[in-house]
Each structure stands twice: as C-alpha cells, then as structure tokens.
Amino acid sequence: MDKRLERILPKVQKPARYTGGEYNQITKNKDEVELRLAFCFPDTYEIGMSNLGMGILYSTMNELPYVWCERVYAPWGDMYEQMKQNGVALYALESGDPISEHDVLAFSIGYEMAYSTVLDMMDMAGIPIHSADREDLLPLVIAGGTAALNPEPMADFIDIFLLGEGEEMNNELLALLRTAKVEGWPKQAFLEKASQIGGVYVPSFYKPIYNDDFTINHFDVHPGAPEKVTKRIIADMNAVHFPLSPIVPSTEVVHDRVNLELFRGCVRGCRFCQAGHVYRPIRAKSPELLAEQGKALLKNTGCQDITLLSLSSSDYRCLSELCDDLLGYCEPRSIGLSLPSLRADNFSMDIMHRIQKTRKSGLTFAPEAGSQRLRDAINKNVTEEDLLHTCRLAFEGGWNTIKLYFMLGLPTETDEDILGIAELANQVLHTWRLYAKNKNRGVRITVSTSCFVPKPHSPFQWEQQVTMEEYIRKVHLLRDNIKAKNVVYNWHDPQTSYIEATLSRGDRRMGSVIENVWRAGGRLEAWSDYFSFDRWMKAFDDAGVDPTFYAHRLRDKDEVMPWDNVDVGVRRAHLWHEREQAYKSELSPDCRKQCSACGAAKLLKGGKCDG
Amino acid sequence: MDKYIMRFSKTGRAVYISHLDLMRTITRAFLRAECRLKYSEGFNPHPNISIALPLSVGCESVCEIMDFKMLEDMPCDEIKSRLSTQMPEGIEVLEVYEAERKVKEIKWLCVSGVFEYDERDAAAMAEKLNEFYSADSVVITKKTKRGVGESDIRPAIKEISFEWLDSDVRMQAVISAQEPTLNPELIADALRQLAPDIAPDFAKFKRLEIFDENMEPFR
Numbered sequence: 001m002d003k004r005l006e007r008i009l010p011k012v013q014k015p016a017r018y019t020g021g022e023y024n025q026i027t028k029n030k031d032e033v034e035l036r037l038a039f040c041f042p043d044t045y046e047i048g049m050s051n052l053g054m055g056i057l058y059s060t061m062n063e064l065p066y067v068w069c070e071r072v073y074a075p076w077g078d079m080y081e082q083m084k085q086n087g088v089a090l091y092a093l094e095s096g097d098p099i100s101e102h103d104v105l106a107f108s109i110g111y112e113m114a115y116s117t118v119l120d121m122m123d124m125a126g127i128p129i130h131s132a133d134r135e136d137l138l139p140l141v142i143a144g145g146t147a148a149l150n151p152e153p154m155a156d157f158i159d160i161f162l163l164g165e166g167e168e169m170n171n172e173l174l175a176l177l178r179t180a181k182v183e184g185w186p187k188q189a190f191l192e193k194a195s196q197i198g199g200v201y202v203p204s205f206y207k208p209i210y211n212d213d214f215t216i217n218h219f220d221v222h223p224g225a226p227e228k229v230t231k232r233i234i235a236d237m238n239a240v241h242f243p244l245s246p247i248v249p250s251t252e253v254v255h256d257r258v259n260l261e262l263f264r265g266c267v268r269g270c271r272f273c274q275a276g277h278v279y280r281p282i283r284a285k286s287p288e289l290l291a292e293q294g295k296a297l298l299k300n301t302g303c304q305d306i307t308l309l310s311l312s313s314s315d316y317r318c319l320s321e322l323c324d325d326l327l328g329y330c331e332p333r334s335i336g337l338s339l340p341s342l343r344a345d346n347f348s349m350d351i352m353h354r355i356q357k358t359r360k361s362g363l364t365f366a367p368e369a370g371s372q373r374l375r376d377a378i379n380k381n382v383t384e385e386d387l388l389h390t391c392r393l394a395f396e397g398g399w400n401t402i403k404l405y406f407m408l409g410l411p412t413e414t415d416e417d418i419l420g421i422a423e424l425a426n427q428v429l430h431t432w433r434l435y436a437k438n439k440n441r442g443v444r445i446t447v448s449t450s451c452f453v454p455k456p457h458s459p460f461q462w463e464q465q466v467t468m469e470e471y472i473r474k475v476h477l478l479r480d481n482i483k484a485k486n487v488v489y490n491w492h493d494p495q496t497s498y499i500e501a502t503l504s505r506g507d508r509r510m511g512s513v514i515e516n517v518w519r520a521g522g523r524l525e526a527w528s529d530y531f532s533f534d535r536w537m538k539a540f541d542d543a544g545v546d547p548t549f550y551a552h553r554l555r556d557k558d559e560v561m562p563w564d565n566v567d568v569g570v571r572r573a574h575l576w577h578e579r580e581q582a583y584k585s586e587l588s589p590d591c592r593k594q595c596s597a598c599g600a601a602k603l604l605k606g607g608k609c610d611g
Numbered sequence: 612m613d614k615y616i617m618r619f620s621k622t623g624r625a626v627y628i629s630h631l632d633l634m635r636t637i638t639r640a641f642l643r644a645e646c647r648l649k650y651s652e653g654f655n656p657h658p659n660i661s662i663a664l665p666l667s668v669g670c671e672s673v674c675e676i677m678d679f680k681m682l683e684d685m686p687c688d689e690i691k692s693r694l695s696t697q698m699p700e701g702i703e704v705l706e707v708y709e710a711e712r713k714v715k716e717i718k719w720l721c722v723s724g725v726f727e728y729d730e731r732d733a734a735a736m737a738e739k740l741n742e743f744y745s746a747d748s749v750v751i752t753k754k755t756k757r758g759v760g761e762s763d764i765r766p767a768i769k770e771i772s773f774e775w776l777d778s779d780v781r782m783q784a785v786i787s788a789q790e791p792t793l794n795p796e797l798i799a800d801a802l803r804q805l806a807p808d809i810a811p812d813f814a815k816f817k818r819l820e821i822f823d824e825n826m827e828p829f830r
Contacts, residue, residue: 001623001624009627009669015668015669016627016628018627020700021625021699021700021701022699023636023639023640023697023698023699025700248639248699250632250633250636250699251629252632301643302638302639302640302641303639304642334650334656
C-alpha cells in the first residue's frame with residue numbers, strides 16, 4: 001500500500017471504504033489486459049456500492065478478458081482534504097493505482113447533483129476536465145446513467161455518453177476502443193466510428209444553435225453522426241448477463257443486501273415521473289430465473305436480506321409465486337425479504353403480511369397529491385378509498401407508523417389540493433382510531449412534501465417549477481392546517497429542488513455554471529453537508545446565465561429541447577397528449593388495461609412489451 | 612462440541628476494517644461457507660460470536676482469536692477449510708480448535724512496531740527510545756469518559772526494546788493484554804506528550820502472539 005495512504009487512513013472516518021480488498025472484488029494482472037477502465041461513481045462508497053447498475057456493469061465489463069474494470073468513488077471531505085494535502089491522486093480500489101494510468105474513465109451519473117463531483121474526480125485524477133483539452137484518444141471519458149438522458153449540461157466535459165442500458169453497448173464500445181488503441185487512431189476518428197454504435201452520443205458532434213432568447217433553434221450535426229441517438233435496451237432480460245457473485249462490502253453501506261431486479265420499465269405512466277417513461281418498454285425476468293438468481297446471490301454473499309427491485313413491484317405478474325418460492329428459502333434461514341415500491345392496494349397488503357412476519361414498524365405510501373382531482377391530473381392511479389383501506393389493513397395487522405409522501409407545486413395544483421393533504425392525513429388518523437389493534441402503542445403519521453422538479457422525457461417536461469417563495473407559501477398553508485398532534489409534517493428545502501430543476505432541463509450553457517460551482521469548491525452536492533445555494537447563485541451570476549430560464553419558464557409545445565437529440569422510445573406526441581390529459585384532470589389507463597402506443601415498444605424490434 | 616476458537620490474522624488492507632464491521636464480515640463468511648452458527652434467542656437474534664481483545668483500526672495482527680458456537684458439530688479442519696476461501700483479502704484463518712480455556716486467561720501480548728522518522732536521523736533514535744522506556748513510570752494524560760485523567764502506562768509494559776533497521780526504528784514489546792489493556796498506540800502517544808524530540812512522525816503496530824500469565828502462548 002502507498003506509504004502516504006498508510007499514514008492518511010488512520011486519520012479519516014471509516015477508512016475501510018477507501019481500501020478495496022472486499023470479498024468477490026475482481027482483480028486481474030494489469031500486464032495481461034489491454035484496456036484499464038476506472039468505473040467512477042460520483043458519490044461516496046456507501047452510495048455507490050448500493051447501486052445495482054454499477055454492480056451489473058462492473059461484472060459485464062470484466063467479462064471481457066482484455067478489460068480490467070475497477071471501482072472508484074468520491075472520498076468524503078476529510079479524506080479529500082488529506083489526499084490533497086499529501087498529494088495523493090484519486091486511485092482505483094482494486095489495484096490502488098492512480099486512475100490517470102487508466103485508459104477509460106467511465107462515470108455513472110444517476111442524478112444531476114452529482115455533476116460537480118464528476119468534474120472533481122477528473123481533477124483529482126489529474127485529468128483536464130474539458131473534453132476539448134484532452135487531445136489524445138486516451139484517457140477517454142465516458143458517462144451513462146439516468147442523468148445522461150439529457151447529456152447537454154455535461155457536454156463540454158464528457159467525450160462520449162452512453163444512453164440507456166449498458167450491458168451490451170459498453171462492451172461494444174470497449175471492443176472498438178481496443179482496436180483504436182492498438183492501431184493508434186486519433187481521437188476524432190475514434191469518436192466518428194463510435195458514433196455509429198447504437199446508444200452512443202458524442203456531444204461534440206451536436207452543436208446547439210441558439211435563438212436570441214436562448215431557446216435552441218437547432219443542432220448542427222456532424223456529418224455522418226445520427227440525427228437522433230436512440231437509447232439502448234436489453235431485449236431479453238432472461239438472457240442478459242447478471243452477476244451472481246457481487247462484491248460484499250467489508251463495511252456498512254446504505255443498502256447492505258442482495259438486490260434482485262424483477263423487471264425494467266413501468267406500466268403506470270405517472271405524468272411527473274421520468275423513470276416511468278425513460279425505462280420503457282416493460283421487460284420482465286421469469287420467476288423461475290429470479291428465484292434461482294436470488295438463492296445463488298444469497299448463498300454467494302452471505303447477505304441476510306434480499307430486496308426485490310423495480311419501479312412498481314405489485315405490477316410484476318408473478319410476484320406472488322416468486323415470493324412464495326423465495327420465502328421457502330429465506331424463512332428457515334432467517335433471511336429478510338423486502339419489497340419496496342408496492343402499490344397501496346389489497347393484493348400488496350396480503351404480500352406484506354406474508355413477508356413481514358416480524359418487526360412491523362413502518363409503511364410508506366406516496367399518494368403524491370392530496371386531492372383525487374390532482375391525483376387524476378398526474379395520473380397517479382390511487383384513490384383515497386384504496387389508500388384508507390390499505391391503512392385499515394395495516395393498522396389491523398399491527399403496523400403503527402405510516403409515512404405519506406407528497407409533492408407541492410405540481411401542474412394545475414390549487415390551494416384546495418394542498419388542503420386535501422391535511423385532510424387525507426386526518427382520514428388516515430381516523431382510520432387508525434377505528435381499526436387499530438392495539439391503541440396503547442400510539443400511532444405516528446408523517447407527512448412529507450418536496451418541491452416538484454419537472455424532468456426531461458416526462459409529460460411535464462414543458463412545465464414551469466413554482467418559485468421557492470410560492471413553495472414556502474404552500475408549505476405554510478399546509479403546516480397551518482395540519483393540527484392533529486399524531487401527524488408530523490416535514491418538508492424538503494426548495495433550494496436543492498430549484499437547482500435540480502435548472503440542471504435537469506439544462507442546455508450546454510449550464511456547463512460553465514457547473515464548472516464555476518466546482519471551481520468554488522462544490523462537490524458531493526447531493527449531501528446537505530456540502531450543498532451551498534449561494535455558491536450556485538454566484539456561479540449563475542458569473543456565467544451570465546439566468547436560472548429562472550430553466551426552472552420557471554413554461555415551454556412552447558414545439559420548442560427544441562436540449563435533449564431532443566435523444567430518443568428514449570416514448571414519442572414526444574405521446575408526452576404532449578399526456579400533458580393535455582393532465583390539464584383536463586383525466587386519467588389514462590395503465591399499460592395492462594390498454595396500450596397507449598407510447599412508442600417504446602419499437603425498441604424491441606418486433607419483440608413484445610410486457611405492458 | 613460446545614465452543615470453538617478460530618485463530619486468524621488481519622493484515623494488509625483488512626486492517627482498516629473496524630471491529631464491528633469485522634464481526635459482520637466474518638458472520639457472512641460463515642453463512643457463505645455453510646457453517647451454521649448458533650444464534651442468540653430473542654427478538655433480534657444475532658450469532659454468538661466474540662472476538663477477544665478488539666483490535667484498533669490500522670493495527671495488524673497474526674494472533675486474533677474469536678470464539679463461536681455452531682448449530683451442529685463439524686470437524687475443526689472442515690470449518691477451517693470451508694472458511695478459508697470465504698474471507699476478504701487480508702483475513703486468513705490460521706486454525707480452528709475446540710475451546711478449552713477461557714479467553715480471560717490471556718494476559719500478555721507480544722507486539723512489534725515500526726517507528727518512522729521523516730526529517731530526523733532514525734539511527735540515533737533507537738538508543739534514546741530505549742533510555743526513555745527504561746524509566747519505572749511513564750505518566751500520560753488520557754481522555755476518558757469522565758474527562759481527562761492521568762495514567763501510568765509503564766507497569767503495563769513487561770518488556771520493550773527498540774533497534775534501528777532498514778532506515779526505521781523497530782520496536783518489540785510485551786504488553787498487558789487485559790486488566791489493564793494497553794493500546795500499543797499509547798507507546799507512541801506517550802512520546803508525543805513527554806518527549807516530542809524522539810516521537811515518531813508515524814508509527815504502526817502488529818500483534819504477534821497472545822500469552823497466558825505464565826508466558827505460554829494461549830491456545
């Protein structure tokens with residue numbers, strides 16, 4: 001181990017997150033591989049090690065015998081300071097080698113607040129942050145993840161974005177890079193070839209031309225590059241590589257458990273939800289394969305918890321039989337099975353009763369809006385009756401803590417809708433009074449609100465975010481109307497939501513704002529410990545960019561969006577139709593009731609969407 | 612068989628795994644190895660394992676011991692061979708045997724140390740260190756739960772010697788393992804408090820062996 005590191009590590013909190021060496025990590029002989037890839041997660045080890053996507057792609061890329069993919073996470077502040085003071089460059093966990101020695105830096109960007117950390121990690125590696133300043137082919141900086149579906153804010157920094165699911169696409173790109181490295185291609189020639197791979201977006205090939213009002217007129221597209229880049233998907237979830245021996249962290253991480261992915265996509269089509277649209281079409285794994293993989297994962301990791309992941313677990317067609325199969329394995333071994341993202345209906349409660357035999361602590365529901373009118377407008381298919389009935393079953397079954405999540409500032413929201421939240425909480429409390437099994441234990445109902453952030457590729461991509469003042473007014477209105485002492489009200493600060501709104505629908509001009517924030521010390525900004533609103537405001541000011549342009553402006557129907565070069569499958573016309581339905585407060589049926597021909601099925605090239 | 616003891620080493624990168632994390636890491640290794648540990652009863656069952664003399668983060672050891680109970684008897688060698696492929700880098704199972712003695716009988720620890728000096732001549736230090744620790748008492752101030760207190764660490768050191776080797780000073784000591792427990796870090800801390808001129812810029816330690824009160828290796 002590096003001598004300097006040996007002196008630093010005893011001084012920092014939780015040093016085990018900076019050492020690597022965990023069970024199941026993949027090490028190779030660096031002299032026997034042709035490409036070394038640093039897989040960078042722009043957040044802490046604890047967050048990154050809980051990310052299923054990272055785990056999958058770490059394994060698929062390492063399946064290539066000529067590639068060694070290693071993990072890199074952003075150090076917490078104390079470690080960051082120590083590394084800076086002692087001149088220790090950012091290193092990869094498996095080998096301990098500085099990542100400047102690697103051929104590829106691959107970033108997984110799941111959320112916008114990680115952007116400044118991406119720049120910081122490049123800088124900690126000693127690599128120029130601007131793509132244009134990296135003239136050589138290597139190191140190549142690539143990025144993927146949900147936030148990459150609007151690649152424009154990070155366009156100046158990243159050489160190649162990989163859009164969509166990476167299991168196949170990453171390895172296709174690495175195969176091309178292997179040839180390019182051997183044959184010594186110039187960077188430009190490589191980028192041109194790479195742009196022919198499905199899902200590859202080379203930002204330097206798409207030059208935005210702005211109107212006088214800073215809306216985009218059009219993109220100048222480099223000759224030969226595709227007009228639109230279509231995201232990649234895995235057509236057959238039963239055939240795709242899935243790692244059965246994931247790394248077992250030697251220290252505590254956020255989600256310390258086995259993750260089993262039921263299906264990709266969502267049948268629901270909530271109009272505020274980006275994930276529900278960008279991960280379509282619906283593709284499920286077979287229950288037999290899942291049960292087999294789940295058992296293998298538990299055996300190979302020694303984890304005592306397993307979670308079934310998806311955007312809406314109740315919509316997995318074979319949930320009941322899968323749970324029975326897994327419970328048969330888990331119960332005798334005292335392994336906990338958990339099931340997040342359940343809908344508030346009877347079926348879900350039946351499953352909950354079966355899987356949660358002990359520790360009936362808390363249940364969380366996300367009605368998102370307080371009135372049926374607004375829930376219909378956002379296409380959240382939950383009725384008050386459903387919710388209260390589910391709460392009744394929960395209280396009868398012994399649960400006594402209920403959390404309810406809502407958004408404030410949704411399109412078409414009125415004060416009446418907000419008062420509906422307080423009323424709904426009262427109804428839940430009333431339900432407890434009527435049906436609780438054991439009233440002596442008391443009840444705790446928590447209402448949380450956050451400020452709605454309009455997202456690209458969702459039906460609300462044209463919408464304006466409410467101002468922070470207006471959000472606070474709404475918060476006070478709600479707070480003053482929640483009177484019961486068993487109901488606790490928490491609200492998220494609107495500052496982060498405001499910055500998120502500028503970034504999520506940002507264009508290429510946001511690059512200089514992000515760079516200013518990073519230069520002023522911004523990193524790990526998803527953490528309230530490190531987020532600074534004033535730093536962002538100053539960065540906007542210095543860059544001469546108006547944040548309200550991104551956050552608070554209602555877009556025209558036909559405005560060219562910064563992410564228009566990206567085709568996620570769902571048609572823009574479908575999104576607009578859904579938006580119009582919202583303004584009529586009309587529900588759209590979920591995919592299982594009636595296919596809305598959203599467009600995502602075309603990605604399956606004749607295969608069948610499981611919607 | 613009632614109780615087993617696993618003797619293991621913790622070296623290299625594994626030294627940064629904290630005591631609590633190590634307990635979980637080892638529990639998982641047992642699960643992977645399909646060696647079924649006996650769990651406590653009650654609302655929140657946990658495995659009945661206990662690692663004697665918790666090691667501080669950063670300290671190496673080739674003489675850690677952990678006692679545990681199994682749900683069903685299994686030959687010691689079988690447990691050892693099953694576990695040995697299940698450990699993270701730096702944790703090595705040295706031996707598994709039936710527990711006959713109580714961990715309380717461990718009295719002394721043999722510890723080595725490397726004292727690094729960046730700007731000063733390490734060659735000249737060994738002698739001064741030997742001289743410093745030839746005193747009968749070394750009283751340091753220590754933060755305790757009740758505030759700052761004074762403590763004499765010298766009686767907890769049975770033997771100590773320093774020599775110059777490969778540009779560092781090497782320490783070898785026998786210190787009290789229990790009642791009182793002496794953290795070897797205090798040997799360097801005492802210098803920082805009382806004799807900063809000869810205090811190292813960095814010191815690291817390694818546990819070599821555990822002994823009973825008769826200075827027989829504890830097994």
